[in-house]
Every structure is written in structure tokens, then in C-alpha cells.
């Protein structure tokens with residue numbers, strides 16, 4: 155196995171973008187629980203995100219969701235983030251909470267609905283121009299509930315046209331990342347249900363269009379690391395939305411349900427060059443903290459990603475390649491498991507200290523008094539945008 159000292163230069167390249175919506179109240183369709191100190195404004199979400207970066211050194215940017223995070227002055231918002239050591243990152247569009255989009259947005263049969271959805275994305279690009287954001291992330295709720303409800307094929311044509319219009323509005327340094335999800339809210343057919351469909355569309359668009367892989371958006375048992383390997387091989391994996399799932403789109407803390415899966419994903423990321431200094435692969439969280447405290451939930455999440463990345467970096471790739479070439483099934487599996495079973499937490503703690511970070515970011519944050527402070531300062535926190 156490699157030593158910890160050998161992997162730190164690569165570990166240094168890891169940065170995880172946090173979502174603004176993780177700091178708002180969220181829940182299920184049964185109940186949204188409020189948390190004392192929940193942000194009331196996007197600025198307060200940025201304040202909370204800054205705490206995650208301050209204690210972990212891992213989360214230098216925060217993703218926005220439009221219109222949840224709409225403001226009058228994005229340049230000022232940018233400065234606000236910079237003053238707190240953060241960048242504004244990916245801009246997420248939202249065409250799933252408006253009555254107009256009941257029968258689809260970018261795929262809608264009604265041209266006026268489609269135009270409204272396209273215009274929303276063009277407005278997102280305008281925002282990106284002000285925030286300096288590189289990525290426009292599109293997740294569509296579009297789909298149908300009953301066989302015969304829609305012309306499946308026509309909707310693919312319509313989607314391609316809508317995406318092309320949006321893509322044409324992007325600047326040379328900007329990208330479009332298209333997320334897929336196998337079901338929900340549509341239950342019969344979803345217009346972008348899988349990585350293949352996303353791949354087909356982004357390939358048609360051009361080099362600056364890529365797939366976004368949300369780890370919670372697959373059927374149970376799906377081999378996600380295979381998808382990672384394939385998309386990296388094709389140069390088309392643009393971004394991750396990390397989270398954990400037990401059942402469906404659970405949006406739980408990444409690495410909580412299945413740390414081994416996260417490890418396997420990171421092994422393929424590293425194998426495919428996704429952690430190299432010149433890689434443009436974005437690591438983002440897409441999570442909601444329904445019952446746990448939000449900032450600690452985010453701290454735990456970025457630390458989980460760091461931990462599994464460190465284990466994946468420890469993997470002795472040379473030995474693995476040899477065992478694979480010799481068809482030594484058990485040796486190959488052993489080599490992969492050796493790195494996975496290595497507890498990297500003590501070495502990560504010492505390494506953090508060498509960088510001026512707390513050895514234990516979670517306890518340092520909890521002892522800082524920040525949670526108590528926001529609980530007394532903030533009254534009437536906002537919902538993340540989800541739930542009833």
C-alpha cells in the first residue's frame with residue numbers, strides 16, 4: 155500500500171462544493187422540522203457554509219439555487235462570499251416548483267411553457283456572468299405518469315432543441331452539466347432518467363456540456379463506479395452530486411449509508427484522472443439535513459469524502475494491476491480491500507494540524523459556540539425550498 159505521506163499532494167487537490175439549500179430547513183412531504191438558527195437569507199446560508207470551510211479547509215465554494223437564492227445584486231453577493239473565504243459556485247436552475255411546469259419544462263409540448271423554461275436558464279447564465287460561476291446545473295422534473303400521456307420520442311427532440319438554445323448562451327469558460335434521475339416526480343417515464351440519456355444530450359451539445367452524476371439517483375444495486383469509469387473514459391463526467399441513499403432520493407449524508415461504495419467511486423475517480431490538478435470534475439454535495447443539525451451535517455459530509463478519498467489514494471495500483479493481469483482474483487480483491495480497511499483518521503487529523511486546521515473539525519466547531527449564537531440571533535429561518 156502507499157503511505158500517507160505519498161498521498162498528501164493528491165489529497166490536497168480535493169475540494170467539495172456545498173449546496174446553499176443544505177442550510178435551510180428541509181423535510182419530507184410529511185413534515186418539515188425547523189432548526190434553531192436556520193438562515194433567513196442567502197447571506198446567512200453563506201455564513202454557515204463559511205463555517206464548514208473554516209474548520210475543514212475542504213469546502214471553498216457554495217452552490218446557488220435560483221430562484222431560492224435570488225438577490226438584486228450578485229456582484230455584492232460575490233464580494234460577501236469572498237469576504238468569508240468562499241466562492242460562489244454552480245448555479246442550479248429550478249423548473250420544478252411552478253404550476254406552469256406541470257406537464258414539463260424544457261420538454262413541454264406548449265411552446266410558451268418551453269420558452270419560459272428556456273428564459274429561466276438564460277437568466278441563470280446572466281447570474282453566472284456576475285458571480286463568475288463556471289457551471290450551470292440542470293435537473294429536470296419532466297416526465298409522465300401514464301403510458302400514452304406523452305410522445306416519448308418527441309420530448310427528446312424538444313429537449314435537445316431547448317438545451318441547444320441554453321448551451322449557445324454560455325460563455326467560453328462556462329459549462330452545462332445535465333443531471334439524471336431514474337424516477338420521481340414522474341413515475342412512468344422521466345425525460346432524463348439515466349446517464350445514457352444525459353450522455354446523448356451533452357455529447358450532441360459539445361465539449362462544455364457534461365453529465366452530472368447524483369449518487370442517489372439510481373435503482374438499488376446499480377454499480378455506480380462503473381458509470382464513473384465509463385463517463386471519465388469518455389471525458390464526459392462533469393460533476394458529482396454526493397449524498398447517500400437507502401431507498402430512493404434520500405439525500406442523506408454522503409458515505410453514511412455505504413462508505414464502501416463511496417470508496418469504490420473514489421477509486422474510479424482517481425483511476426480516471428478525476429482528482430488530477432488539471433481535472434475539471436466538480437465534487438458537490440446535494441443533501442438535506444431533515445433531523446440533524448445542518449452545519450455539523452455538512453462538516454461530517456466533507457470529512458467523509460476526504461476520508462474515502464484518502465483510502466482510495468492509498469490503494470497500491472501497481473500491485474493491483476499485476477494481480478489483475480495474472481487473473482489472481484483473490485489477491486486483486488485483497489489489495490483493494492486493504493486500502494479500504496485502513497483507518498486514515500489519525501493521519502488526517504495530524505495532517506490538518508500541519509495546515510493550521512483543527513485536528514478534529516467537528517468538535518472544534520461544536521465548541522465554538524456558533525450554533526448557540528445563530529440560534530439566538532436568527533428568528534424565523536427559511537425552508538430550503540423543499541417539502542410542505
Ligand code: PSV
Nearest residue numbers: 246293333335368395403440
Ligand atoms: C431533485 O431530485 C434534486 O435532489 C436533484 O438532485 C437536484 O440536484 C436537486 O434536487 C437540487 O435541484
Ligand code: MN
Nearest residue numbers: 333368395440
Ligand atoms: Mn442532485
Ligand code: MN
Nearest residue numbers: 368370403440
Ligand atoms: Mn436528488
